[in-house]
Amino acid sequence: MSKKDFNVEVIDLNTDKSKKGRKKKINGPSSKKKGDKKINVEKVDIKKKKNNRKRNRRDEDSVNDIEPNISNKSRNVQFAVVMYFFLALFIALCIYFCYFLAFKSDDFINSPYNARLEKLAENIIRGDIVDKNGVVLASSSSDNVRSYPYSNMYAHAIGYDSNGMSGVELDGNFYMLRSHAFFLERIKNDLMNVKNKGDTVVTTLDHNLQEVAYDNMEYDGAVVAIEPKTGKILVMTAKPDFNPNTVSDNYKKLSQGETSVLLNRATQGLYAPGSTFKILTALEYLQENPNAAQSTFDCKGKLTVDNYTIRCYHGEVHGHQTFMEAFGNSCNIAFSEIGLGLNKNGFTQMCNQLLFNKKLPTRLSNTSTSQFKIDDSTKDTLMMQTAIGQGETLVTPIHMCMIASAICNDGKLMEPYILDSVTNYKGINVKTFNSKTIDSILTQAQADQIEEYMRYVVTDGTATGLNGSNYTAYGKTGTAEFNDNKDEAHSWFVGYAKKDDKEIAIAVLQEKGGSGSKTAVPIARAVFDKYFSEIDKSKE
């Protein structure tokens, strides 16, 4: 019923009453006696207003009607205002209630504090978890014993379902505890007191790629690969790992060991970014200096400021070089000089825009927050270190992968996610999770320019290991020192590859893996090769 209808009704009633009043005088007690609350009017007659007033006077009994001259209609304006006010309040409430159910309730449903999920679990066989091609990554027997066929390979990405939960087991918990099996089958099961089979969670992971990444990792660390156009997480591996099949037996050992085995280093490990951070330094430098591309640098192998000396990796001397060459060679001297000249507030702003110092916009339940800390009081030596990714900056591998993915996608960041869809146990779709644009964290121009430099790293710089393939690769290597022992360094590669309209972004981190070119680049190459060969295969 519309608001207008309502208001009008009341007014009609009032005019009508006067009419009835007069009728009765003439006809005596009439049909009115039947007494229902609504009197419906045929016609509104303005003349009746006079009678209205008369009636008003007659109406007075104990209570004096103070204003016989004011019609009920005009007296009801305030009543209508209050009524619409209430209507607005309740409509806002209803809209909020629906909004909560449609969009916000998942946060609450999946909360580990929500005891209801345990109850659901009693009547259901927990659903499977499969990769995007249907390869089963986790399944339950009819007595709800969980098994993980690839054991350690998905220890972090899929997680475990005893002693608390993690990974997809946690994020997709609710869906696996519901059954959308054919309703007759469910009724049959209910009658026979057999548990229903829970829905299957389809992940965005690609088992072929995960396997390649996992097998190529020689050191502890992490590999994350994302499809830049959608934000789908294709690969997520982390070492050290554990066997999720035996978590309940070994939980004490796992949770108390010094190596923090249960920590998913891909999303929660915080590392010095090393030279991969030069992507951000370069972006800031380009933003501050319109002619940055033309600037040149002179590398003598070392640079000393305030008794602090920066050297290029392995004591190399790069000599005279353009900005692009300095980026390609990952020249620490050139970037230290750049760092000294950068606007500190501007740099902080750039990093914050690229998701530092805030919760990463992902759909994963546990991610660490990357840190970037400089301010007006930051000393020159720290500025030099910060510019080359040392100093106090810390990042997670997935964060670096998100930056690469945004550059690949013309600056537009898609929200990374790992739950692709939910199907019933026979594979009929129940729910699809859509990809979501977070924001343009870079302009298209910025993305294009940095892409040019990242391409140069592959063709002429430190990542030539990715050259000579049938796809176009872009990237930046890194060798991050993390303590005073200069011989130990984390090996990084951050980049992406394109062929036709297929794209993949990657971040590889190998703890104490040494040079990025030597250790991290080959892993990226293996994953890229596999990704594009799978696509070629499927085309045939």
Add this chain to the structure above:
Amino acid sequence: MAHIVVYVSRFILVFLFAIYTYDCFAALRRSVGRERQKRLYHRQVFIMYIILIDLNLCIFVSTNNMMIILFMLAQMLFFGICMLIYKKVYKHASYALINNMCMLMTISFAILARLDMGNAIKQFVIAAIGMVATCFIPALISKLKMWNRLKWLYAIIGILGLLLVLVIGSRVYGAKININLGPIAIQPSEFIKIIFVFFVAAMLYVLPEDDLSKMKIDFKSSDFRKVLIATLVAGAHVLILVASKDLGGATIFLFTYIVMLYVATRKPLYLIISFLGMAVGGVLIYLLFNHVKVRVAAWLDPLGTIQDQGYQVSQSLFAIGTGGWFGSGLCQGMPDKIPVVSQDFIFAAISEELGAVFALCLIFVCISCIFMFFNIAMEIRDQFYKLIALGLGTLYGIQVFITLGGVTKFIPSTGVTLPLVSYGGSSLLSTIILFAIIQGLYCRQFEREDV
């Protein structure tokens, strides 16, 4: 077997209740003929009984408790008698209101029986006594003529009653609300609310006399003197409630007074001043009272504060969220995880087990009651009774809004019951009285016309 009955019932209940709700509004429409309106109300009664049977059947198959069948029969008899009284004895009573009243109680009894059979029976007994005790109220309202002359009696009862609670009341969840009389705890503010509405109406119905301008207040006028006195008395009520830490109650009194003041004086200026005052007062109360800060913190981030202050709201949202649009089915959820679920958070239990669609329909049934109240207020020609109807409508509306808003995290929760649905004798009884008074006003209006 139990599963299937409950599973299928989820949809049947939602479907039936949606039709019922539709009928509420369809019958309000102007274009509805009187015959069709009657048919709609009869259909409502029919649906109500089916819902009643289905709800109790679900509980029966889940618990196998024979008591529930007896309880169901008792309810059917009770509602039958209620309708008989109001439809046959009071010929002019509003069918819409009596139907909604019975419908809300049906849901209440079922959900209470599911939570705690003992409470449900207690509630039922109170409802039965209340219905019998209040069935003469409509007659009193329409026949007696002295209601507008007792303003000082209303004021004294109201203030003394609230003071009594402040002094000898017992603390419940930090607020002093109840007075314990042996085994029974009564909540006087529930009844004083209604007396308060009578006071304000008796005080302000003569307005406006000599101050007719809309946006200006004439401080020398006799109107202003009356407003001042009324405001002081109303302020005393509110301050005593704030001192008892009954913020929900204080909000209801204050809001009702503001609305009545605005309508009586016809000055939007009062409305503006009041809302500015409320905003300042709200900030002050937030800064002064720690328990208010706690509630606001729980409202802003219930999950982050789940270990302490956010626990209740989080549990409520777990219930609503996990229940989803069609609910988990009666007796299939875990509403007992929510603290004080049978009182302030009953809506969460309903939404969890009967579904959000059902809960939305419930909200709309409440809205239709509010519409009816205002509709009656507008039809009445006598300013005193107009204000009474308006005040009671506002009282009911704001209480429903505060409790539903708190449960769904739309506004911070203040611990107010959902009239006719929540467990609690005082709340139930006072709402039955409130509905009875409105019925009285309704009958009075028609009897005037029949003269």
